[in-house]
Amino acid sequence: VTWIRNLIQALSSRRRHHRIRLDGRDPAASRPPLLHGRKEYYEIPLQPKNFELDRSLKLEQEDRGKIMIGLCYAPAKSELTVRVIQCVNLIAMDANGYSDPFVKLNLKPGQDKFKKYKTEVKKRTLNPEYNEEFHYILSQQELQEKTLEITVWDKDFGTKNDFMGALVIGNRCSGERWSHWEVMMKQPYQRHDRWHSLCPELLLD
Ligand SMILES: [Ca+2]
Numbered sequence: 215v216t217w218i219r220n221l222i223q224a225l226s227s228r229r230r231h232h233r234i235r236l237d238g239r240d241p242a243a244s245r246p247p248l249l250h251g252r253k254e255y256y257e258i259p260l261q262p263k264n265f266e267l268d269r270s271l272k273l274e275q276e277d278r279g280k281i282m283i284g285l286c287y288a289p290a291k292s293e294l295t296v297r298v299i300q301c302v303n304l305i306a307m308d309a310n311g312y313s314d315p316f317v318k319l320n321l322k323p324g325q326d327k328f329k330k331y332k333t334e335v336k337k338r339t340l341n342p343e344y345n346e347e348f349h350y351i352l353s354q355q356e357l358q359e360k361t362l363e364i365t366v367w368d369k370d371f372g373t374k375n376d377f378m379g380a381l382v383i384g385n386r387c388s389g390e391r392w393s394h395w396e397v398m399m400k401q402p403y404q405r406h407d408r409w410h411s412l413c414p415e416l417l418l419d
Pocket residue numbers: 307308313314368369370371
């Protein structure tokens with residue numbers, strides 16, 4: 215139990231690393247010389263106590279990669295077409311250093327008539343290309359009140375899928391995520407392709 219006590223001590227201190235001996239003995243009690251260069255200690259990274267203070271870690275966590283979405287509205291058919299084109303620099307969710315990403319679309323506020331769509335799963339990649347189109351039938355007025363929720367997931371076979379990143383596009387959003395929706399409504403019958411950053415959560419502004 216000595217090494218557990220040491221670990222608890224290290225967790226309560228501000229140290230980022232603690233040495234743990236693999237045979238469970240207290241490394242402080244005796245320090246025999248290293249024989250044949252064998253590694254006796256492994257550095258175990260500990261989580262910093264205060265995530266807010268560690269800015270570099272926070273930035274790293276927020277970088278979820280980018281997604282390219284194509285939007286086109288055809289008023290004569292009352293048809294919105296969403297094209298999921300591709301993603302780049304997604305985060306790795308699997309132990310092999312890759313993910314098996316797929317994209318889900320959800321037009322909100324949702325009624326039953328708006329189906330939830332998803333793309334194919336692209337296996338073992340962080341830069342998937344989809345080029346898949348999905349269609350919604352709704353009037354121009356309805357379109358103004360909608361937001362499109364886009365989420366990226368890692369397919370896990372046998373267990374729950376992992377959330378990877380999110381994007382909301384619509385009139386209630388700000389910046390690029392609003393202007394993309396705006397240009398789609400102002401210039402109908404044309405496909406407008408744009409890159410967007412993925413966020414760790416669904417944000418409107
Ligand atoms: Ca997976």
